Amino acid sequence: MSKQPPVEKNQYYIMDIDDLGHKGEGIGKIKGFTVFVPRGLPGDKIEVKIVKVKKNYAYGRLIKIIQPSQYRVQELCPVAGRCGGCQIQPMKYKSQLDFKTKIVKDNIERIGGLKDVKIHNCVGMDNPWRYRNKAQFPVGTGKEGNIAIGFYAPRSHDIIDNPVCHIQHVFADKVIEVVKKFMEDNRIPAYDETTGRGLIRHIVTRIGFKTGEVMVVIVTNGTHLSQKDDLISRLITEVPAIKSIVQNINTRNTNVIMGEKNITLY
Numbered sequence: 356m357s358k359q360p361p362v363e364k365n366q367y368y369i370m371d372i373d374d375l376g377h378k379g380e381g382i383g384k385i386k387g388f389t390v391f392v393p394r395g396l397p398g399d400k401i402e403v404k405i406v407k408v409k410k411n412y413a414y415g416r417l418i419k420i421i422q423p424s425q426y427r428v429q430e431l432c433p434v435a436g437r438c439g440g441c442q443i444q445p446m447k448y449k450s451q452l453d454f455k456t457k458i459v460k461d462n463i464e465r466i467g468g469l470k471d472v473k474i475h476n477c478v479g480m481d482n483p484w485r486y487r488n489k490a491q492f493p494v495g496t497g498k499e500g501n502i503a504i505g506f507y508a509p510r511s512h513d514i515i516d517n518p519v520c521h522i523q524h525v526f527a528d529k530v531i532e533v534v535k536k537f538m539e540d541n542r543i544p545a546y547d548e549t550t551g552r553g554l555i556r557h558i559v560t561r562i563g564f565k566t567g568e569v570m571v572v573i574v575t576n577g578t579h580l581s582q583k584d585d586l587i588s589r590l591i592t593e594v595p596a597i598k599s600i601v602q603n604i605n606t607r608n609t610n611v612i613m614g615e616k617n618i619t620l621y
Contacts (some may be wrong), residue, residue: 361386379442398424434476439509452477
């Protein structure tokens with residue numbers, strides 16, 4: 356008979372985090388049994404709820420930090436714990452760089468089978484915020500019927516509504532704000548993946564850091580965009596750096612963001 360895992364689903368345990376996995380999840384052991392815990396950091400002592408049990412490992416949800424790691428910092432983003440975009444935001448930035456260097460080294464040795472390869476340290480930024488020039492925001496309906504624009508929760512297509520993303524350019528935040536207000540004022544429905552109904556599916560922004568120019572792409576589930584002149588006026592008024600606005604048509608029942616047809620609105 357196979358040995359029964361020493362942990363049970365939906366049960367609570369106290370454990371220490373000893374390492375990080377390649378996706379930034381904490382790794383520790385309970386009675387010698389490996390448990391992966393997203394948002395756990397090496398040095399943490401935590402209370403964990405087991406959510407999935409496999410033959411040789413389990414997944415847990417971080418319930419409470421009993422003793423924080425020396426690498427832990429207060430997250431800047433209020434939804435970092437629910438959003439799937441910043442797995443290691445609670446870690447000190449220097450430690451993040453060390454972790455990324457370690458990933459490269461481990462892959463070279465474990466996957467590549469190469470030893471004694473010099474791996475240079477990961478080069479960091481002077482300011483590790485607001486550095487991304489492209490964003491793809493899914494648009495949907497929240498649990499309370501509100502328009503939700505943000506990023507998906509981990510391992511799901513549940514949209515975490517978030518008006519401010521600290522790793523995107525500030526223009527991206529403003530574009531989201533303008534489009535959401537436009538949708539609310541004109542009763543433009545968000546796309547629903549389960550029914551295939553609704554109009555606006557995604558908002559894509561691109562910003563040229565050298566030029567300051569902005570492109571906005573509105574991905575729609577159909578060609579007719581009601582009150583599009585109002586949308587254009589709002590966007591170029593609130594974000595004068597916008598140089599182009601494109602409507603992309605995607606009517607397919609797919610997770611692919613972009614369709615094949617584009618209409619230049621501005």
